[in-house]
Amino acid sequence: MIGKDDMSDKTHVVIVGGGYGGATLARRLGDSVDVTLISDDNFLLSTPMLAEVAAGYLDPRHIVTPLRDLCPHAHVIQGTVESFDSEEVSVTIEGPLGAGRRTISGDVLVIALGAVPADFGIEGVAEHALDFKTIGDALAIRNRVLASLEGSAVSADPRLTRTVVVGAGYSGAELAAALSDFVHEAADTYFEEDIEPEVILVDAVDRVTPALSERLSEAAAAQLRERKVEMQLGTKVSSVDAEGLTFEDGDRIDAATVVWAAGVRPNPLIETLGLPTERGRLVTDGRMRASEKVFALGDVAAVPDGSGSVSPPTAQFAVRQARYLGDNLAKILAGETVPRFRYSTLGELVSLGHHNAVGRIFKVPVSGLPAWFLWRSYYLLQVPSLFRKARIAVDWTLDVVFPPDIAWIPASSKQLHD
Ligand SMILES: Cc1cc2nc3c(=O)[nH]c(=O)nc-3n(C[C@H](O)[C@H](O)[C@H](O)COP(=O)(O)OP(=O)(O)OC[C@H]3O[C@@H](n4cnc5c(N)ncnc54)[C@H](O)[C@@H]3O)c2cc1C
Structure with a gap:
């Protein structure tokens, strides 16, 4: 157990x-x-x-910064x-690797466990669809798409050329656009066979990036069409299987790759805290306090935005x-009065493939280059590290000059026949 005794006289967060x-x-x-900062990955x-990364334009190591x-x-x-004890202020x-169980206690706990993919109980999603949340997910998507291209050179089965992205919110639309650019460029550059890749963006809602205004949403759809992304909107997926997916109206898409980017839900681990939640997020006051000694922020917390x-x-x-919270935690703990958290968004931008994006900045719509x-x-x-900023800038520059990198990087040789 790591606790107060191992630390100085300062407050242990x-x-x-x-x-x-x-x-x-x-x-x-x-x-x-x-x-003490605890996380299951050792990077941000x-x-x-x-x-x-899923489309191979950036090296995975360049978008992770070691904690x-x-x-x-x-x-x-x-x-x-594994669990919390909010009374004991411990976790x-x-x-890793069977290093064993440890309990860490402090004076204050701050919960920032983020969100996990949500399958909304739809049959087969967990077993057959690829998630789009972690660096491992991005690599798995890239490998699957590349394996499908290679498979298309061996067989004329149209399932192999098809990639479906479910969820036309920001991240799904960005992924579909990037993958479409990538597979079309790769097929044209490297394959003598007549391969015609298809990337299909699917959503139950009848427009893409629905958080944006209708006009911007239309601009996003137009840019997606330009990237050769097909769209099947306004129909709910009822199940996913090893061969593709089925819609509620019985329609089907046979596809070798189905990516589930349809939503996330707050990390369910917070339920072990025994504190009130709202739509699965920990309820906090305007200063991110969930209980006397527990604070929460980010995707896992329902933090009032001040408006x-x-x-x-x-x-x-x-x-x-x-x-x-970094600026005010000591004052809040000392019982001083501090203003509540208040923030309103600067805007939203969705990147839609090479040289394209749409969004609004300070409520002004922007699109294109x-x-x-x-x-x-x-x-x-x-990106928090200068070293990584430089590496990303180099990746982007090389990407303008050189054709796409189509080497797949399987986690193990077993992946070839998955
Ligand atoms: C593909 C994608 C694109 C996105 N694009 C944008 C964007 O363009 N702009 C934007 O503002 N937001 C974007 N987001 C959303 C943004 O990433 C999240 O809102 C943000 O990461 C939330 O921060 P957080 O600290 O709450 O959670 P996270 O950043 O998700 O951090 C949660 C941390 O908890 C750790 N963790 C989880 N479970 C455990 C466990 N059991 N034990 C130990 N540690 C654990 C995780 O490893 C992680 O380090 C995107 C998200 C995705 C998935």
Whole structure:
């Protein structure tokens, strides 16, 4: 057990989750308190760039930043959370590779466990669809799509040329556009067989990126069509199987690759805290407090945004919440009055393949090349390490000059026949 006795006289803050919320908080707290940062991955993942990894435009290592590098003042522990004890202010974790179970207690717990993919109970999603949430998911998608292309050179089965992305929100639309650019370019550049890849974007809602205005949503659909992405909208998927998917109206798409990007839900582990939740997210007050000694932020928490709504589950909000808590935690614990968290979004941008994006910045609609340039500049600035920023910039530059990299990187040789 790691506890107060192992630390200095400073307040011991145990942060659980090393994503945008947890890692930003640990950095912001610096050495003003003792920080233990627990996460099942030992890096911060820059999720907005995940689609570019799935499409092979960015090297996976360039969009992950090690937590030990990022948060030099924190005591970083890689482990998987099993349960919490909110009375004891402790968390029990399982270390990697059978390293065993440990309980870590502190003066304050901050829960930043993010979200997990949601299959909405739809049959076959867990078994047959690929998720789009982690760096491993992005690599699995890339490998599957490449294997399908290689398979198409061996067989004329149209299933092999088809990739379906379910979920036409921001991340699904970005993935479909990036994959479509990639497979078409790869097929044209490297394969003498007459392969015609198809990337199909599917959603129960009848328009893409529905969080944007109808006009921007139409602009996004037009750009997706230009990228040769087909769209099947307004029909619910009823099941996914090894051969493809079936819609509620009985229609089917046979496809070798089905990616499930249809939504996420708050990490269910928070249920073991025994604290109130709202739509699965931990209820917090305007200062991110869930109980006397438990705070929560990011996707896992229902944090009031200061204007009567709950903060949306985005990196933009998780980072702002973490900065707020880093600046105010000591004062809140000392019982001082601090203003409540307040933030409204700067805007949204969706990258839609090469040189294309749509969105709005400060409520002004933007699209095409300027939007794409803004997207790249903004997300490059958000990458926390100068070293990685440089590597991403190099990847992007090389991508302009060279054809796509089509070497697959299977986790093991067994993957060939999956
Ligand atoms: C593909 C994709 C694209 C996105 N694009 C954008 C975008 O363009 N703009 C935007 O604002 N947002 C975007 N988002 C959303 C954004 O990534 C999240 O809102 C943000 O990461 C939330 O931060 P968080 O700290 O709450 O959770 P996360 O960043 O998800 O961090 C959660 C952490 O908890 C750890 N964890 C989970 N379970 C356990 C466990 N049992 N034990 C230990 N550790 C655990 C995880 O490893 C992770 O480190 C995107 C998300 C995805 C998936």
